[in-house]
Amino acid sequence: MITIGDLPPRDGVGRSEFDRRHFLDALLIVGFTSTAAAIAYPVGRYLVPPESGEPATASVVAGRAGALRANSAAIFKFGSKPGIVVRTAEGELRAFSAVCSHLDCTVQFKSDTSQLWCACHNGTYDLAGNVVSGPPPRGLETFRVNLRGEGDDAEIVVSRT
Amino acid sequence: MARTIALTFVILLGGARAFAAPGIVPVTANTCVACHSTLADRRLANPTRLFGGQDVHRERGFDCVDCHGGSPTSPDKAAAHDASGRVSAMAFRGKPTGRAVIATCARCHSDAELMRTFAPRQRVDQATEYATSVHGKRLTAGDTRAATCASCHGAHGIRLVSDAKSPVFPTNVATTCAGCHADPARMNGYTLADGSPLPTRQFADYQKSVHFAALTKGNDLSAPTCNDCHGNHGAAPPNVGAVANVCGTCHAVFAQKFAASVHEAIFDKGCVECHANHAVAKPSDQMLSATAPGVCQPCHNGDDKTDKGAAAAADMRGDIERLKTGIEHSSAALAHLKNAGIEVSDPQLALREAGTRLTLARTEMHGFDPAHVAPILADGMTIVATVDRAAQSGAAELTFRRRGLFVSLGAILVFVVALGLKVRQIDRRDHERRTQSAGR
Amino acid sequence: MSVIDWVDERLDLTEVRQFVAEKGVPVHAQKIWYYLGGMTLFLFSVQLFTGILLLLYYRPSAAEAYESVQFVVTQVKFGWLIRNVHSWSANLLIALAFAHFFSVFFLKSYRKPRELTWVSGMLLLFLMLGFGFSGYLLPWNELSFFATKVGTGIAGAVPVIGRFSLRLLRGGDDVTGATLSRFYGLHVAVLPALATALVGVHLLLVQRQGMSVPIDVEKKLKPGERLRQMPFFPNYILRDVLAWYLVIAVLAALAAFYPWELGTKADPFAVVPPGIRPEWYFLAMFHTLKLVPSHVLGIEGERLGVIAFGIAALFLVLVPFLDRRASRGERSPLFTVLAALGLVYLISFTIIGRYAK
Numbered sequence: 037m038i039t040i041g042d043l044p045p046r047d048g049v050g051r052s053e054f055d056r057r058h059f060l061d062a063l064l065i066v067g068f069t070s071t072a073a074a075i076a077y078p079v080g081r082y083l084v085p086p087e088s089g090e091p092a093t094a095s096v097v098a099g100r101a102g103a104l105r106a107n108s109a110a111i112f113k114f115g116s117k118p119g120i121v122v123r124t125a126e127g128e129l130r131a132f133s134a135v136c137s138h139l140d141c142t143v144q145f146k147s148d149t150s151q152l153w154c155a156c157h158n159g160t161y162d163l164a165g166n167v168v169s170g171p172p173p174r175g176l177e178t179f180r181v182n183l184r185g186e187g188d189d190a191e192i193v194v195s196r197t
Numbered sequence: 198m199a200r201t202i203a204l205t206f207v208i209l210l211g212g213a214r215a216f217a218a219p220g221i222v223p224v225t226a227n228t229c230v231a232c233h234s235t236l237a238d239r240r241l242a243n244p245t246r247l248f249g250g251q252d253v254h255r256e257r258g259f260d261c262v263d264c265h266g267g268s269p270t271s272p273d274k275a276a277a278h279d280a281s282g283r284v285s286a287m288a289f290r291g292k293p294t295g296r297a298v299i300a301t302c303a304r305c306h307s308d309a310e311l312m313r314t315f316a317p318r319q320r321v322d323q324a325t326e327y328a329t330s331v332h333g334k335r336l337t338a339g340d341t342r343a344a345t346c347a348s349c350h351g352a353h354g355i356r357l358v359s360d361a362k363s364p365v366f367p368t369n370v371a372t373t374c375a376g377c378h379a380d381p382a383r384m385n386g387y388t389l390a391d392g393s394p395l396p397t398r399q400f401a402d403y404q405k406s407v408h409f410a411a412l413t414k415g416n417d418l419s420a421p422t423c424n425d426c427h428g429n430h431g432a433a434p435p436n437v438g439a440v441a442n443v444c445g446t447c448h449a450v451f452a453q454k455f456a457a458s459v460h461e462a463i464f465d466k467g468c469v470e471c472h473a474n475h476a477v478a479k480p481s482d483q484m485l486s487a488t489a490p491g492v493c494q495p496c497h498n499g500d501d502k503t504d505k506g507a508a509a510a511a512d513m514r515g516d517i518e519r520l521k522t523g524i525e526h527s528s529a530a531l532a533h534l535k536n537a538g539i540e541v542s543d544p545q546l547a548l549r550e551a552g553t554r555l556t557l558a559r560t561e562m563h564g565f566d567p568a569h570v571a572p573i574l575a576d577g578m579t580i581v582a583t584v585d586r587a588a589q590s591g592a593a594e595l596t597f598r599r600r601g602l603f604v605s606l607g608a609i610l611v612f613v614v615a616l617g618l619k620v621r622q623i624d625r626r627d628h629e630r631r632t633q634s635a636g637r
Numbered sequence: 638m639s640v641i642d643w644v645d646e647r648l649d650l651t652e653v654r655q656f657v658a659e660k661g662v663p664v665h666a667q668k669i670w671y672y673l674g675g676m677t678l679f680l681f682s683v684q685l686f687t688g689i690l691l692l693l694y695y696r697p698s699a700a701e702a703y704e705s706v707q708f709v710v711t712q713v714k715f716g717w718l719i720r721n722v723h724s725w726s727a728n729l730l731i732a733l734a735f736a737h738f739f740s741v742f743f744l745k746s747y748r749k750p751r752e753l754t755w756v757s758g759m760l761l762l763f764l765m766l767g768f769g770f771s772g773y774l775l776p777w778n779e780l781s782f783f784a785t786k787v788g789t790g791i792a793g794a795v796p797v798i799g800r801f802s803l804r805l806l807r808g809g810d811d812v813t814g815a816t817l818s819r820f821y822g823l824h825v826a827v828l829p830a831l832a833t834a835l836v837g838v839h840l841l842l843v844q845r846q847g848m849s850v851p852i853d854v855e856k857k858l859k860p861g862e863r864l865r866q867m868p869f870f871p872n873y874i875l876r877d878v879l880a881w882y883l884v885i886a887v888l889a890a891l892a893a894f895y896p897w898e899l900g901t902k903a904d905p906f907a908v909v910p911p912g913i914r915p916e917w918y919f920l921a922m923f924h925t926l927k928l929v930p931s932h933v934l935g936i937e938g939e940r941l942g943v944i945a946f947g948i949a950a951l952f953l954v955l956v957p958f959l960d961r962r963a964s965r966g967e968r969s970p971l972f973t974v975l976a977a978l979g980l981v982y983l984i985s986f987t988i989i990g991r992y993a994k
Contacts, residue, residue, distance in 0.1 A: 170449070
């Protein structure tokens with residue numbers, strides 16, 4: 037194959053020829069290494085698992101358990117739509133789609149009434165996702181909530197089913 | 198004599214057999230049914246058939262005589278139809294008409310103690326309400342054509358309001374009202390307060406409305422039909438000044454904004470001035486303009502530069518259109534990036550908030566004050582600008598990828614050239630070796 | 638002691654050394670066509686490599702396939718590159734496979750004693766088309782869903798076994814998640830196993846029999862004269878590697894300038910997009926079937942078309958056994974003309990199919 041370190045031919049073609057061949061060989065090594073690196077590097081980075089873990093079709097991490105106090109809520113991203121995870125006054129975790137069923141505005145949590153409220157047209161939902169008052173024709177889609185891990189650092193995992 | 202024998206025979210065999218169709222609870226054989234079911238005149242025979250089918254009163258143990266009086270046990274017609282009250286508990290009163298219908302129904306339905314034993318939550322003031330309605334007032338004035346309880350609820354075969362086949366189930370109410378109100382022959386002679394003939398287009402108009410669509414196609418039973426705006430038993434059109442309150446029972450936020458606006462004192466018909474009463478169409482941004490097809494004209498003149506209302510409409514409309522266009526452009530840019538493989542779910546989420554601002558602005562617009570509407574839309578534009586910046590960095594990422602590949606392409610081509618030279622070199626060496634060995 | 642000597646002590650590499658020293662490639666004017674087979678093989682291994690990488694993240698269910706491809710392309714570092722290379726390399730692979738096929742067809746390399754090489758090669762060509770068809774569905778986007786629907790529908794037009802084949806392919810009566818599972822199994826397990834076996838046979842035959850020389854060149858040789866040979870190692874193999882690097886360059890350029898799109902997720906209940914077409918390598922066949930009248934002599938047009946293509950495929954596989962003249966080492970203009978007609982047909986109908994309404 038590539039005969040690196042070949043002795044120059046016995047009848048002596050000349051130093052320039054020798055240098056040129058060595059230069060070419062060196063160029064080939066550099067070229068091969070750089071193209072191999074240009075292939076190996078992306079493949080290597082590809083194999084490292086990305087931060088987001090897996091496609092967010094069925095479930096997503098909505099936050100850390102310790103970050104959500106009683107009678108408060110937080111908005112999270114589920115696919116490209118907003119979701120809301122609520123910790124009730126009793127400490128229970130619930131999660132819903134934050135898309136109001138009336139005209140798609142994003143709902144928010146009202147801690148004074150412990151209800152989910154839509155600012156656009158005053159739609160109100162209870163903490164079971166049912167419509168209490170206002171124009172929304174249907175309740176909020178309810179998600180399943182699980183904890184993965186222990187204590188305050190536990191991940192809140194929200195799943196569609 | 199023969200007739201009596203025949204009747205007795207019919208009672209024994211026919212009473213239950215007449216209603217032998219599966220699923221129908223046979224009427225306890227009584228002489229009313231036994232006789233009337235055999236009559237040739239359908240007007241007299243039909244009620245027995247209907248009452249024997251699904252009827253809310255019969256299912257609770259009520260009988261013909263509870264409304265009509267007379268005796269249910271005598272096969273003799275005169276005794277059965279005894280109007281004196283000596284033979285039967287309640288004197289026979291035949292078919293109630295006009296105000297007698299109200300009295301017949303109200304005998305039980307206005308009795309709170311009685312109704313509590315059957316349906317504790319049901320109201321007992323229907324008759325009182327009815328007296329305040331146009332129907333009730335006309336009936337009191339002697340108009341026998343006016344609607345009574347039976348006109349809407351039926352008399353025999355009455356179903357619960359929650360029964361989908363009831364004529365007063367939400368999806369059926371409009372058809373029931375239209376039975377009279379859409380019939381020009383029936384409505385002939387009735388006039389509006391100003392003397393013009395009572396219109397009969399309401400049902401046709403209503404069928405074009407968003408409310409009808411929501412009720413029938415959207416399966417939203419809370420969508421309004423005739424009784425939701427006009428009242429149930431106290432049916433009357435809302436008065437001047439009351440319209441906004443009526444619409445506001447559902448559209449609360451809009452009614453609130455409208456009540457604080459300049460138009461509240463000016464509009465006679467409230468919401469109806471812009472939105473129609475029966476043919477309520479889905480509103481569009483196009484309505485907000487003092488030039489056709491906007492609804493601000495002809496009160497406001499879009500060509501008149503001094504018209505403050507027209508200017509306000511133009512301001513608000515302009516801002517709304519700007520935000521709408523901005524959202525559309527950003528949305529398209531993000532979709533293009535998503536298709537090309539750039540992660541855009543965060544900006545897409547943010548763009549929804551801009552859409553929310555648009556909805557809020559359209560609500561605020563009912564206060565007719567640009568000073569309140571503009572900040573909301575400006576907020577929306579800020580969000581759109583942020584999303585556009587994210588889209589730009591996404592596009593930059595695409596360009597970066599392209600450049601990166603370009604660079605690696607260069608490296609590959611350098612290697613290819615070097616390899617080509619090496620091949621030539623080896624060939625030449627082989628050729629020299631061959632010629633040398635050939636020469637030796 | 639070098640690594641090679643260490644292995645030689647244990648495995649006796651005498652035969653290998655002999656092979657390396659003696660293997661040669663004939664030198665003549667048409668030798669440029671020799672590179673096509675190697676380039677096709679190279680692209681096949683690129684597909685294996687990038688395919689395995691994609692396997693690490695892809696999910697073969699109707700609910701998750703599209704999202705997993707989206708995930709690879711947007712979230713995984715350089716996922717867009719791996720996916721782009723896989724998609725473009727698939728197209729290049731089929732193009733080069735056809736080029737290799739046509740060069741062999743024109744040069745009559747299939748003639749005795751290389752009939753089996755041809756047969757294994759034809760089967761490999763069909764396998765590559767199968768790879769393309771099954772792989773195309775896997776991203777589960779709108780275009781691929783409907784293209785699969787149309788394509789498997791055509792399979793149903795085969796006489797006798799058509800209905801059965803359609804159900805076998807689709808995993809049911811319609812294109813559903815069951816189809817996706819099946820195509821996935823085919824694409825990552827069944828077809829690769831078959832293809833590897835056939836490639837092994839194909840390469841073994843080529844190594845055993847050496848490179849074929851065109852009839853014209855052979856005829857010009859004087860009796861006893863042998864063509865000059867170029868040593869396989871290092872002369873030919875370096876040229877091969879050069880060709881492969883050119884292929885890499887083309888791939889990189891295509892991935893840079895025409896990145897593969899995600900499309901919209903497949904909706905089985907959506908209306909078929911107007912002008913739906915299969916990928917370019919099926920266009921000629923697709924357009925031909927569209928042109929056949931709906932009924933010909935009482936037989937359904939599509940069925941007739943499918944039968945015709947079946948006969949054509951069988952004919953192609955049997956070419957070495959049918960071309961007697963070439964087997965005797967004589968020029969065979971009839972088959973040259975057939976090859977030319979086939980090439981013109983494929984190219985023109987592909988172009989027409991691309992631009993027809």
